[in-house]
Amino acid sequence: MRIAVIGAGYVGLTTGSCLAALGHRVRCHDIDGGRLARLARLDLPLYEPGLEDLVRRGMADGSLQFCLGLEDALEAAEAVFLAVGTPALPDGEIDLSQIIASARAIAPRLARNAIVIVKSTVVPGTCRQLADLIARERGALDIRVASNPEFLREGAAVGDFMEPDRIVIGADDVQAAKVLEEIYAPLARRKVPVLSTSCDNAELVKYAANAFLALKIGFINDIAELCERIGGDVARVAEGIGLDRRIGPSCLTPGPGFGGSCFPKDTRAFAAVSRRAGAPQALIETLIRRNEERKAHLGRRILNEAALASGDTVAVLGLAFKAGTDDIREAAALTIIPMLQKAGIAVRAHDPMAMALARRHLADVRWCATPYEAAEKADALVILTEWDDYRGLDLARIADRMAGRMLFDYRNLLPPEAVTAAGLRCIGLGRPAAPRAAEEAPSAPSAQWRGKVAARSRL
Numbered sequence: 001m002r003i004a005v006i007g008a009g010y011v012g013l014t015t016g017s018c019l020a021a022l023g024h025r026v027r028c029h030d031i032d033g034g035r036l037a038r039l040a041r042l043d044l045p046l047y048e049p050g051l052e053d054l055v056r057r058g059m060a061d062g063s064l065q066f067c068l069g070l071e072d073a074l075e076a077a078e079a080v081f082l083a084v085g086t087p088a089l090p091d092g093e094i095d096l097s098q099i100i101a102s103a104r105a106i107a108p109r110l111a112r113n114a115i116v117i118v119k120s121t122v123v124p125g126t127c128r129q130l131a132d133l134i135a136r137e138r139g140a141l142d143i144r145v146a147s148n149p150e151f152l153r154e155g156a157a158v159g160d161f162m163e164p165d166r167i168v169i170g171a172d173d174v175q176a177a178k179v180l181e182e183i184y185a186p187l188a189r190r191k192v193p194v195l196s197t198s199c200d201n202a203e204l205v206k207y208a209a210n211a212f213l214a215l216k217i218g219f220i221n222d223i224a225e226l227c228e229r230i231g232g233d234v235a236r237v238a239e240g241i242g243l244d245r246r247i248g249p250s251c252l253t254p255g256p257g258f259g260g261s262c263f264p265k266d267t268r269a270f271a272a273v274s275r276r277a278g279a280p281q282a283l284i285e286t287l288i289r290r291n292e293e294r295k296a297h298l299g300r301r302i303l304n305e306a307a308l309a310s311g312d313t314v315a316v317l318g319l320a321f322k323a324g325t326d327d328i329r330e331a332a333a334l335t336i337i338p339m340l341q342k343a344g345i346a347v348r349a350h351d352p353m354a355m356a357l358a359r360r361h362l363a364d365v366r367w368c369a370t371p372y373e374a375a376e377k378a379d380a381l382v383i384l385t386e387w388d389d390y391r392g393l394d395l396a397r398i399a400d401r402m403a404g405r406m407l408f409d410y411r412n413l414l415p416p417e418a419v420t421a422a423g424l425r426c427i428g429l430g431r432p433a434a435p436r437a438a439e440e441a442p443s444a445p446s447a448q449w450r451g452k453v454a455a456r457s458r459l
């Protein structure tokens, strides 16, 4: 099928190159001509495993083209995917101006009876709104607008596209549904479930799915806090509940609060839309608040448990919102680092991919080329991103460079025994703090301990 993709960002580029790999003839257009020129030279605007290879192959066999002109891109296209940005507005709602502008731009240029497919994440009702707009602009009713939300994780987008858990097709018209089913026929043949439903439902599925996944993360983070209070181990609890097939094991890893471009933005938009519709989502409202509180709580914990004072230094390892990306949007580092700085703490930071972007958003940080350089004279060290590089840290070398002994492992990345063996005190998430290393034992027993000893000696 001849397909046009409008917007050559993370979603558009992945969609376009994967559709080309499935056998379609795809033309991608972007309002940013410079980006298209760079793409034509195989200079991708983002790193996504496997994507460059797909783009190269598509360009080589002609199934994928980048078109500067919108007319060129739309020429004889039977289906047009809209994959432009839908950024957040200050009140949590999303800004539809890019999608409205692109619908307006394509309207007069669309081939007769083309189907417009909304890939961008949009609030329910948007497809119907765009259908009205296109009909008005064309003065004709030949164009159908359908919804086909994406469920792509950064760092796994190509795999998520090619082997999805499901494909959701939202169409209020049989012909539009048929076109989408044809586009995805190669995946349906591989037994990928396809849900065909209305546009409103498909738009809702996207928000509801992300809200539900974010709820799982928020829930396990709350369980982690409970475990810390009562001496439980969140990893075992997560395993125990995740083995229930109705719950499942994914999104049950505690962390410093979810970040990224989707979960925070989509939960806020979902909450805002629901409020506007008169059906407020109390669970989601609480989740959004709890997620912000968690980041701040974990920041305070560093200050308190390491008894830091103004003038002390903290080493932060990991700035990206998760491993495998240079994306720092809504990352815990963006809350925790300024908190530390406000308390007069000097911050030394390292990240294997995200430092270039982080420099633009964080001031007065000492950027370090290696985790060991970051650890130099640090009074405490914090891990915020689950990079594999950090799993293999030479902890003795880290300990040797640090001035203090506290290591806050906010991804439960390191075996606590290994941290203790290196002479550091490991504070993880949702598990009892590792016992202090021998030389770190408090000189005077705590009042609580003295009470226990006294009680025993009375027996």
Ligand code: UDX
Pocket (backbone or CB within 6 Å): 150, 151, 152, 153, 154, 155, 210, 213, 217, 250, 251, 252, 253, 254, 255, 256, 257, 258, 259, 260, 261, 262, 263, 321, 322
């Ligand atoms: C997410 C959705 O997974 C995807 O379907 C959607 O289309 C876009 O949003 P992404 O933002 O790339 O994808 O990241 P994801 O891997 O889902 O992680 C999101 C955040 O949650 C990260 O900050 C991550 O560290 C955190 N997380 C994830 C946890 O803290 N615990 C988990 O168990 C899983």
